[in-house]
Amino acid sequence: MKTTQDNTLYDVIISGAGPVGLFLACELALAKCKVLILERAEEPHSPLKQLPFGLRGLNSPSIEALYRRGLLQEMALHKRFKTPHISSNPKPGEKAPGAGHFARIPFNRANFDTTQWKYRLPGSLDTSIFTSMEEIEEVLYRRAENLGVAIKYGIGVTGFDQTDDCVTVQAGDQTFQSKWLVGCDGSRSVVRKAGGFEFAGTEPEFTGYTAKVDIADPEKLHTGGITTERGMYLLSQVDYLIMQDFDGGAFHNSGQPVTLEHVQATLRRISDTDVTITALHLSTTWTDRARQTTAYRNGRVLLAGDAAHIHAPLGGQGLNLGLGDAMNLGWKLAATIHGQAPEGLLDTYYTERYPIGAKVLDWSRAQVTIMKPNPHSQALNAIIRDLIDTRDGATYFAGRVMGLNMHYDLNGKHPMVGYSVPAIEFENGTSINNLMTDGKGVLLSFEDDSQLKSFADTNHLKYISGTAKETFGVKALLIRPDGFIAWATDSEADISELTEAAQRWFK
Ligand SMILES: Cc1cc2nc3c(=O)[nH]c(=O)nc-3n(C[C@H](O)[C@H](O)[C@H](O)COP(=O)(O)OP(=O)(O)OC[C@H]3O[C@@H](n4cnc5c(N)ncnc54)[C@H](O)[C@@H]3O)c2cc1C
Structure with missing residues (x-):
């Protein structure tokens, strides 16, 4: 086979132009890295990605x-689909909107104890x-x-080969060279397999189905999710069918095509009806x-x-x-890449992100456990249902699902350290989030402080000072480029x- 070679030396090649690969490319390009994304699909949009599911x-x-x-x-769509801001609690007599769920058990925003998120809220986001x-x-x-990322x-x-200095990436009969390769190529990642990464975990309990169907006699089915002794089905008003068959x-895993006959037989078995599907427009299966x-x-x-973690899409955490x-x-x-990293900085990617990933996997496993259609699981399900209805329960589950509890263990003395900086708004109308578009580390002081300003200048940090509408009792914050608080003082x-x-984060 004749091999064609691209002679450019990229800083980073990313395998996969899914959301993660693209976002990573933006972050790297923002920091002036030369990035190439290789994407297997011929064009950006697969039909499945365009569906409501x-x-x-x-x-x-x-x-x-x-x-x-x-x-x-x-993003235009978010305006259509956004749920109300958490601080907009319902008025007396108004029904509080649901805010999310655990194993399809909804939690109610009216039950939240927002004092438990005191360093995360309020904020305008x-x-x-x-x-x-x-x-x-x-x-x-x-x-x-726009940032100059090359996308093919x-x-x-x-496949790939790596030396101490670079990686040669193979893509069929073409080769590309870069200093680093990042596999963002999804659950069946070629980079993960070729790199010999161990992919440890648990096998599935069910096959999940998401399908767009026409049903002749939908009145035979319940609307909304229902668990029977044989599995779970959920029929939305727009003919989207979701099923969990505990097989x-x-x-x-069989790789068999999802036919109309198969979807109908599975639905009939789970629902214990003789419902008839007249058309199957699109379908996909997934597991837990x-x-x-x-x-x-690896080097x-x-x-x-x-590519690094997979789990059931229950409660939507993967993206x-x-x-x-x-x-x-x-x-x-x-x-x-720019020689500006303190010793061990790159290793903190794993030490910070692995535990977060492990928790999400367990969150998914815990949901599956109480969704199983057996008496033991359903007994546990009933207990969780009661707990979610309490103030502490709703706050706990919502904090996990909304990511408000998420933090890194950065060993700081102040309780804000390790948490994402809240959406601090300044009297002049700007907010901290508006001031971080350049991806720089920030030293934020709520009062003008010449000592902190000169510290920021010497350490190549962006110095921001301003009067904030809400300071959380804090005087100054050191914020990493990803928005996480590295130091804070009252x-x-x-x-x-x-x-x-x-010195731990910047050189
Ligand atoms: C039904 C369903 C509902 C979900 N709902 C939610 C939700 O509400 N919230 C949430 O957070 N998550 C949700 N998820 C999970 C979420 O979709 C994924 O976690 C997310 O898409 C992962 O992004 P990614 O970029 O890592 O991988 P992917 O989106 O899989 O992208 C990987 C890309 O790599 C490409 N690729 C593959 N192999 C190669 C190769 N060898 N070379 C080059 N390119 C390659 C692929 O074509 C693809 O474009 C859901 C998942 C499913 C299945």
Whole structure:
């Protein structure tokens, strides 16, 4: 086979132009890295991504990340699908809107104890938004192109070789060279397999179906989700059918095509009716297989998104997890490439993101456990239902689903350290999130402070000072480029403490 070679040496090649690959590319390009994305699909939009079940729920960390880079503002759809802001509690007599669910058990916003999120709220950003895969990819694609990322469609990565200095990426009969390779190529990642990453975890309990169907006699079915002794089905008003058939994932794993006859037989069995499906327009199957790579890096090769972790799409966490990977990895990899990374910075990608991923996998497993149609699981389900109806229960479940509890263990003294900076708004109308579009580390002081300003200048940090509408009792904050708080003080800054924190993240 004749091999063609691209002689450009890229800083980073990303395998996969899904949301995670595109967002990572934007982060790297923002930090002046030369990036190439290789995408196996011939063109950006698959029919599945354009369907309503291509809708994705974005949680708080994703919303903040996208907003911080001016990307959320470009999404039109979110206005249509956004849930009300968390601080807009219902008026007396008004029914509080649902805010999310755990194993399809909804929690009620009226029950939230927002004092438990005192450093995260209030803020002007929403805590959950629905957008479509198509839209999120389009906005990210446009941004990546504007930032100069090279994107090649119809070129799937097939393997790679790495030395101490670079990676040679094979894509069929073509080769490309880069200093780093990141596999963002989804759940069946070629980069993960070729890189010999261990993908540890648990096997599925069910085959999930999502299908667009025409049903002759929908009155025979319940609307809304229903669990029977044989499984679960949910029929939406627009003819979208979701089913969970607890077959141990056998059908999905068999690779058999999803036919109308098969969907009808499965629905009849689960619903115990003789319902008739007259047309199957589109369908996909999925499982609750939950696996995570035991490392996120092998030499010059890294993984992010579904390539590094997979789990059931229950409660929609996968995209959020992947976007979080990209936001965490981008600035660290860029600093490493530019020789501006303190010792061990890149390793913190794994130490910070692996535990977050592991928690999401367990969250998915826990949901599956109480969704099983057996008496033991249903007994546990009833208990969780009661707990979710309490103030602490609703707050706990919502905090996990909306990502408000998410933080990194950064060993800081102040309770804000390790958390995403709240959407601080200044008297002059700007907000901290508007001031982070350039992806720089920030030293924020709520009072003008010449000592902190000169510290920021010497350490190549962006110094921001302004009167805020709400300071949370804090005087100054050191914020990493991904928006996470590395240091905070309620009193006059202790410069040696600030220096120690800054040296961990910036050089
Ligand atoms: C039914 C369903 C509903 C979901 N709902 C939600 C939700 O509400 N919220 C949420 O957060 N998550 C949700 N998820 C999960 C979410 O869609 C995924 O976690 C997310 O798409 C992962 O993004 P990614 O970029 O890592 O991978 P992908 O989106 O899979 O993108 C990977 C890309 O890599 C490309 N590729 C593959 N192999 C190669 C190769 N060898 N070379 C080059 N390119 C390659 C693919 O073509 C693809 O474009 C849902 C998933 C499903 C199935």
